[in-house]
Amino acid sequence: MSQFSQDNVTLNPGVSGANVATDYVSSKDAHYQIVKLDFGSEDNSSLATLANPFPTNIVGINSSWQTLPVAGNTEGGPVLITGTFGFTGSISGNDFNVGITSIESGLTFEVVNHSVNGITIPIDVSGSSITVGHVSLPSSLTFGSIRITTSDTVTLAGFSCNTGIKIKNFASFTDSGAIVGIGNSISAGVTTPAYLLLAGEEVFIEVDDIDRLTFVAIEEASSTKATFTYQAS
Known part of the structure; x- marks a missing residue:
């Protein structure tokens, strides 16, 4: 019958059998059944949905952790990030070391000297050079x-x-x-x-x-x- 070479299969054809969702793969001349995930203990059922995701657990880490630690190697080394990426937000702290190897034209940097009452030093970028535009002068003396x-x-x-x-x-x-x-x-x-x-x-x-x-x-x-x-x- 034609249904054996197309998606889906009807059980007990000719007697109004149920339709079973399948994907017919011609190279295998076989049907692969399409199923929905359900989970739960015995005599219980819980359909997996976006609002009710299938529960999973990573074996080998502390089950109470809310985040997954990431390391560059099995000894906990740093994760190397390469390529081009965008960033929106702010970074604060005292343990950041950043090296700039190239600069695109049009970028503007602002450096704040927090040790001297927060004087703002605007920095303009033109091509590959950085120029300090001006330094805010003290308001009293x-x-x-x-x-x-x-x-x-x-x-x-x-x-x-x-x-x-x-x-x-x-x-x-x-x-x-x-x-x-x-x-x-x-x-x-x-x-x-x-x-x-x-x-x-x-x-x-x-x-x-x-x-x-x-x-x-x-x-x-x-x-x-x-x-x-x-x-x-």
Whole structure:
């Protein structure tokens, strides 16, 4: 009968038998039955659907794990990813090392220096080169000049910095020739060996607040006074 060389088979032909879904494969001259998966314990039935998926379990891993660990080898090595892929979202953390070997024109990068009050540094890409467009400038700054003697230990009033403070041992006064020593006042009552500025010398220190520094005068060539001037932003 023709049904034996086409899909589906009728049981008990001629007496209204049931139709059985099959796929007839001519190269095998055979029917392969098409079935639906059902699961359940004895005397129970549960049809597998998208909303009721067939239960499976991977043998050999902790059954309580909610995710499947992936490794590049049997010793847990890294997974190597090659090719071109897109990414949408954000990556955060301190353990990312990224190397850029080539750059497509039109890309824009933004680098945020979180250690200095979040100053944003926009970076533009043209061809294979990267150019820093501009750096956001501090919105406030402070200046000052202070005369100290060898008996003084001076701490500046608090001022939050985006960049830091420039300090100069001003040498234009005839009685200001002592050395200026700059120390650390992060912990109350704790002093550290000083950074020394001879008359006329200057230094820039990256710091988040200028009250973290202390200033002393150190006698030099019989001079016991020093005048230092500063600018912080």
